[in-house]
Amino acid sequence: MPRMLDVSDAVRAEIGDEEADRLLAGENAPGSYDCTSCRTPGDSDQERTSTVLFVGDETAVLAFAHAGCLPSQVVQVTEEQLQGAVRSIGGSAGGENRAATEQAVLGVTSGLVLIEGELHPALVVEPTAPIVRPGSTAVGDDFLPLLIEQGFMPLTELTTVPPVLHGWSVLLAMGQLHAVLQPGTNGGQPVAWWQAHQPLQVTDSWRAAANKHQQVLMFAAPVGSIGRQPREDLLREALDKAAAIGKLVAAALPLAGT
Numbered sequence: 001m002p003r004m005l006d007v008s009d010a011v012r013a014e015i016g017d018e019e020a021d022r023l024l025a026g027e028n029a030p031g032s033y034d035c036t037s038c039r040t041p042g043d044s045d046q047e048r049t050s051t052v053l054f055v056g057d058e059t060a061v062l063a064f065a066h067a068g069c070l071p072s073q074v075v076q077v078t079e080e081q082l083q084g085a086v087r088s089i090g091g092s093a094g095g096e097n098r099a100a101t102e103q104a105v106l107g108v109t110s111g112l113v114l115i116e117g118e119l120h121p122a123l124v125v126e127p128t129a130p131i132v133r134p135g136s137t138a139v140g141d142d143f144l145p146l147l148i149e150q151g152f153m154p155l156t157e158l159t160t161v162p163p164v165l166h167g168w169s170v171l172l173a174m175g176q177l178h179a180v181l182q183p184g185t186n187g188g189q190p191v192a193w194w195q196a197h198q199p200l201q202v203t204d205s206w207r208a209a210a211n212k213h214q215q216v217l218m219f220a221a222p223v224g225s226i227g228r229q230p231r232e233d234l235l236r237e238a239l240d241k242a243a244a245i246g247k248l249v250a251a252a253l254p255l256a257g258t
Contacts, residue, residue, distance in 0.1 A: 004048045008072035011053045015062070023051060033064040034175060034201070042066050054174065061199070063174050105129075106194050110177065110202050111232045112209060113217060113239070115161055121202075121210040122217040123170065123180070124235065125194065126226045141222045144249050150182070152220065152249040158239060162217060165251035168193070170216040172255060177202055180218065181256065210255050219250045 005024055012020040033049070035042050042049055048067035053074045105128045113122040131143035148154060151165045167183035169190065176199035181190035202210075210216055225242045229235040242248040 004046075005044055006048060006050045006067055006072040008051070008074075010074045011051050011072055014053050014055065014074055035065045035069055040066075061173060061178075107228070108177075108180075108194060108196075108200070109226075109228065109235065110200070110206055111235045112206060113158065113219075113232075113236060115158060115217075119205075119209055120161065120213060120217050121206045122219060123177075124226055124239065125180075125218060125220040127223045129223055131222075143220065143222050144247070147220055147249050152218075152251045154246065155219075155243045155248045155250050156246065157243050158236075162250040162252050164215065165253055168218075168251065168253045169256040170210075170218070170253045172202075172207070172210065173199070175202070175207060176200060180253065214255045215252045216255060217250060218253050219248060221248050 007020045007023055015023075031045060032041060032043050034040070042064065044064065050065045050067045050070050050072040052063045052065050052070055052072065054061045054063060055074055107126050107128060109124045109126075111122055111124065112119045114120075127143055130141035131146065132140060144152075144154070151168075153162050155162065167190070169181045170177070171179040171181055177196060178199050179192040179195040182193040184191050219239055221239075221242045225247045226235070226238045229238055239248060
């Protein structure tokens with residue numbers, strides 16, 4: 001059965017005829033998806049599906065919705081919601097931490113962490129290689145010192161929620177994780193410290209906890225400290241071990257978006 005996509009004239013005008021035709025031909029269509037309106041699963045092979053284009057000042061995000069929930073349309077969103085989400089870390093980005101992160105890929109894992117009897121949404125960041133300061137010829141790993149200079153706190157144990165790091169935030173848009181934003185230079189607009197190549201799905205329980213607390217706990221550790229843990233209990237165990245040997249920093253980052 002062909003995909004039952006609706007691409008409105010307004011969406012087609014924004015994305016172009018070639019991209020619209022690829023969507024209608026099923027080349028770039030999602031098949032199954034989470035409706036951007038009601039958040040429940042949909043299937044563009046089985047039910048009428050609307051393409052919804054969220055447009056910010058500099059970028060656009062294409063999402064999908066049940067046709068019964070939303071018509072195909074272009075939705076203008078605020079600068080705060082999307083600016084920086086798909087901007088390269090390079091280019092206009094300056095400062096030691098941004099430049100340093102270009103030298104390695106940052107692995108990001110989401111999970112729920114129990115602290116003081118309550119579940120908190122967390123992101124765990126671990127580079128794929130050692131991070132050194134720009135211009136440095138020394139052998140070593142400056143990832144944690146660079147983050148501490150930005151305001152992240154060293155942890156020796158996970159017993160309390162780390163303090164809020166103002167100016168940083170976690171960008172959720174349309175229920176997906178897009179970026180970790182940090183303050184722009186000279187008080188400018190926030191820029192992406194880390195961004196997803198494609199928006200990352202988070203679980204309903206993670207998103208619910210983020211909406212409840214209006215913040216996300218970010219933990220960071222040097223390469224080789226945490227690893228890709230398949231379960232949240234194993235992730236917590238790895239965090240505890242990293243903290244115990246002084247290889248963990250953290251901060252609570254305000255939530256941007258929903």
